[in-house]
Amino acid sequence: MDQSALKKVAAERAVDFVEDGMTLGLGTGSTVFFLVEAIARRVREEHLHITGVSTSSRTETQAKELGIPMIGIDDTDHIDLTIDGADEIDRHFQGIKGGGAAHTLEKMVATTSAQNIWIVDSSKLVDTLGAFPLPTEVIPFGHTQVERRLAAEGLNPVWRRNDAGELVTTHNGNYVLDLHVGKIAHPHLLAQFLDAQTGILEHGLFLDIVNKVVVGTESGAEVLNAGR
Ligand SMILES: O=C(CO)[C@H](O)[C@H](O)COP(=O)(O)O
Numbered sequence: 001m002d003q004s005a006l007k008k009v010a011a012e013r014a015v016d017f018v019e020d021g022m023t024l025g026l027g028t029g030s031t032v033f034f035l036v037e038a039i040a041r042r043v044r045e046e047h048l049h050i051t052g053v054s055t056s057s058r059t060e061t062q063a064k065e066l067g068i069p070m071i072g073i074d075d076t077d078h079i080d081l082t083i084d085g086a087d088e089i090d091r092h093f094q095g096i097k098g099g100g101a102a103h104t105l106e107k108m109v110a111t112t113s114a115q116n117i118w119i120v121d122s123s124k125l126v127d128t129l130g131a132f133p134l135p136t137e138v139i140p141f142g143h144t145q146v147e148r149r150l151a152a153e154g155l156n157p158v159w160r161r162n163d164a165g166e167l168v169t170t171h172n173g174n175y176v177l178d179l180h181v182g183k184i185a186h187p188h189l190l191a192q193f194l195d196a197q198t199g200i201l202e203h204g205l206f207l208d209i210v211n212k213v214v215v216g217t218e219s220g221a222e223v224l225n226a227g228r
Pocket residue numbers: 007027028029030031032084085086087096097098099100101102103106
C-alpha cells in the first residue's frame with residue numbers, strides 16, 4: 001500500500017470513535033481529507049447528528065460540501081473529540097504538527113477538546129521528534145528579528161516558501177518559520193523557550209495532548225492508547 005492508502009486505513013478506523021450527538025473537531029491535511037469523507041458517509045447513512053468545528057478553511061469547505069453541519073470555534077467552549085493528522089509522534093505520544101501551516105488553529109481546537117485522536121500512516125512514528133522541521137507561526141512585525149534570535153540559539157530557522165518562492169502565510173496572515181533542529185531531546189524545554197518568544201504566535205509541538213493514535217499499517221489499523 002502507498003502512504004495515501006495507509007492514511008485512508010487510519011482515517012476509516014478512527015471514524016468508529018465518533019458517536020451520535022458529538023461536537024467534533026476536524027483537523028487538517030491529507031489524512032483528515034479521508035476522515036471527513038468517512039464521517040460524512042456515517043452522517044448520511046446512519047443519520048448521525050454531529051456538529052463539526054474545523055481547523056482550516058480547506059476542511060471547513062470539504063465538510064460543508066459533504067453535508068456535515070459546522071460551527072466556529074467561537075460558538076463553543078467544549079468539543080467532545082478532535083481527530084487530526086500529525087507530522088511526527090514519538091514513543092511518549094508527543095507530537096509535531098503544522099506541516100499544513102494550520103497548527104495554531106489546530107492547537108486551539110485540540111486544547112478545547114476533551115479527547116484527541118491522531119490518525120497517521122506508520123511513517124510518522126519516530127523514536128525522537130525533530131527530523132520533521134518544527135513549524136512556528138511568526139507575526140510579520142519583526143519577523144527577521146525573531147529569525148535571528150532563533151538562529152542564535154542554533155535552531156536553524158528556515159522560512160517556508162511556496163513553489164513560486166513566496167513566503168507561505170497562515171490563515172492569520174502570518175509567516176511560517178520551520179526549525180531544522182534534527183533531534184529534540186527535551187520537547188518540553190523547547191516548547192517553554194518558544195512559548196516565551198514574543199513574535200512567535202504558536203509552535204507545532206503538541207505535548208501531552210493526544211489520547212489515542214490510529215496508525216494505518218499494511219495489515220490494517222492499529223490503535224495505540226497514550227494512557228492519558
Ligand atoms: O499538522 C497538520 C497541518 O497543519 C497536518 O495534520 C499534518 O501536516 C499531517 O498532514 P497529512 O495528513 O497530510 O500527512
